[in-house]
Amino acid sequence: MELGPHNISISVLCPGPVSTSLVATSAEIAPTLFAPSGARKISGFSHRQTPAEVAGQVITAIKTNALNIMTHPECPTRAGLV
Numbered sequence: 001m002e003l004g005p006h007n008i009s010i011s012v013l014c015p016g017p018v019s020t021s022l023v024a025t026s027a028e029i030a031p032t033l034f035a036p037s038g039a040r041k042i043s044g045f046s047h048r049q050t051p052a053e054v055a056g057q058v059i060t061a062i063k064t065n066a067l068n069i070m071t072h073p074e075c076p077t078r079a080g081l082v
Contacts, residue, residue, distance in 0.1 A: 009065050013058060016072030017048040045074050 003009070054071050061069040 011058070011061050011066055011069055013054075013069045014071070014075060015049075015054055016045045016070075016075060018054055018071075019048040019050050045072055047072075 049071055057071055058069055060066075
């Protein structure tokens, strides 16, 4: 609210699973927690998005001055749970 008069807004990105090397790197560090391919399904989410898909959602949200950026339909606020 304080920054509104200065035409500054804030958005909060709450991404679901994104296809990055983070999972593969985590599998190297903690192999018992992740499938060998690093493609373990994350509970509650139907799929992983690409970084480009998430970026597109972020750009749209910023253009529309959205506060929350929930990348997956399974995210609580997108499902109307929060």
